[in-house]
Amino acid sequence: MSYLELAGLQKRFGNATAVDDVSLSVAKGEAVALLGPSGCGKTTTLRMLAGLIEPDRGTIRIDGAEITRLPAHRRNMGYVFQSYALFPHLSVARNVAFGLEERGRPKAEIARQVEEALALVRLSGLDARRPRELSGGQQQRVALARALVIHPSVLLLDESLSNLDAKLRDAMRHEIRSIQRALGITTLFVTHDQVEALTMCDRIAVMHRGRIAQIGAPEEIYEKPATRFVAEFVGRANALPAERGPDGQVRLWNETLALAAPADGSFDVFVRPQRMRIVPVSEPAGPDTARVAGRVLRSVFVGDHVEVLVEGAGGQLTVEMPSGSPAPAEGSEVAVVWPATESRVFAREAP
Numbered sequence: 001m002s003y004l005e006l007a008g009l010q011k012r013f014g015n016a017t018a019v020d021d022v023s024l025s026v027a028k029g030e031a032v033a034l035l036g037p038s039g040c041g042k043t044t045t046l047r048m049l050a051g052l053i054e055p056d057r058g059t060i061r062i063d064g065a066e067i068t069r070l071p072a073h074r075r076n077m078g079y080v081f082q083s084y085a086l087f088p089h090l091s092v093a094r095n096v097a098f099g100l101e102e103r104g105r106p107k108a109e110i111a112r113q114v115e116e117a118l119a120l121v122r123l124s125g126l127d128a129r130r131p132r133e134l135s136g137g138q139q140q141r142v143a144l145a146r147a148l149v150i151h152p153s154v155l156l157l158d159e160s161l162s163n164l165d166a167k168l169r170d171a172m173r174h175e176i177r178s179i180q181r182a183l184g185i186t187t188l189f190v191t192h193d194q195v196e197a198l199t200m201c202d203r204i205a206v207m208h209r210g211r212i213a214q215i216g217a218p219e220e221i222y223e224k225p226a227t228r229f230v231a232e233f234v235g236r237a238n239a240l241p242a243e244r245g246p247d248g249q250v251r252l253w254n255e256t257l258a259l260a261a262p263a264d265g266s267f268d269v270f271v272r273p274q275r276m277r278i279v280p281v282s283e284p285a286g287p288d289t290a291r292v293a294g295r296v297l298r299s300v301f302v303g304d305h306v307e308v309l310v311e312g313a314g315g316q317l318t319v320e321m322p323s324g325s326p327a328p329a330e331g332s333e334v335a336v337v338w339p340a341t342e343s344r345v346f347a348r349e350a351p
């Protein structure tokens with residue numbers, strides 16, 4: 001059952017279309033990430049949801065009721081801005097109380113709710129501080145408490161972790177995710193960081209040029225990218241130029257793969273580097289295994305894995321081996337193998 005429903009949302013600025021026919025159904029309690037490169041329309045989508053800008057076309061519904069043109073303060077959405085947007089002259093407690101004061105709640109109730117919200121984000125005792133007296137991570141949590149205190153029907157987070165250092169960002173990801181789960185808040189969060197998207201949500205909607213290119217569970221987006229753009233944007237991939245052989249199968253680096261080639265047009269075969277293995281040239285390919293031959297250009301130790309760059313008849317590719325496994329010597333002739341099912345074929349001109 002869908003709780004938050006976007007249907008055919010569109011927004012133009014001048015003659016540029018920032019959001020183009022976006023439809024999305026989010027279940028109650030679900031967390032969905034909007035993932036995409038800069039300028040693809042993520043913030044614009046969130047701002048339409050929050051009621052900060054009006055869509056040109058399309059509808060927004062919550063629990064069946066249309067809210068497309070409802071003013072922001074009547075939507076009950078919690079919005080955490082990328083910049084936190086805390087009021088610098090107000091204490092932590094007053095910052096968190098803001099939404100409740102705006103709604104004219106009684107003082108005693110406000111005090112109790114603020115205390116609860118601060119406890120939830122583990123900031124109890126810091127009520128009297130000003131934002132400038134807090135660390136970045138603490139300010140982030142004040143912004144989160146301010147969004148949560150109104151018991152929003154939907155929580156909107158816009159790149160809220162991008163100003164934090166790597167360690168704090170990781171801790172906050174887990175913290176926000178567990179609060180979101182514990183409270184069962186329907187959440188839409190925007191990021192251009194794929195690790196954040198993969199770890200913080202139930203489903204990912206990958207956006208490209210104002211449209212949703214693919215929506216699915218993190219594993220699905222990673223393992224079965226629907227378009228070339230998704231394959232390139234989420235995770236690493238070798239994009240290997242290939243041809244159609246006389247038998248209709250893929251020809252790659254002078255080898256025939258057990259894989260049907262598209263009927264026309266030029267295309268590339270996409271394979272994740274960590275799904276490839278390096279084996280001796282003498283080892284024949286098993287059934288359902290793709291295999292090409294090449295020479296090792298170099299091996300680079302990158303901590304938890306070794307990157308091996310291999311050059312063959314049709315170009316170069318990278319294989320990611322777990323570190324600890326013996327890396328092949330530079331200059332040695334090797335074969336690179338992978339399960340044929342790990343290959344994805346995408347037309348070269350496709351968006």
Ligand SMILES: Nc1ncnc2c1ncn2[C@@H]1O[C@H](COP(=O)(O)OP(=O)(O)OP(=O)(O)O)[C@@H](O)[C@H]1O
Nearest residue numbers: 013017018036037038039040041042043044045192
């Ligand atoms: N108020 C505005 N007036 C004109 N153009 C705008 C306005 N707001 C956004 N745009 C344009 O709309 C497109 C989408 O912008 P948006 O802010 O939604 O991108 P985004 O996906 O959030 O990007 P980022 O990751 O950089 O934050 C961009 O090309 C942007 O320049």
Ligand SMILES: [Mg+2]
Nearest residue numbers: 042043044159
């Ligand atoms: Mg943005």
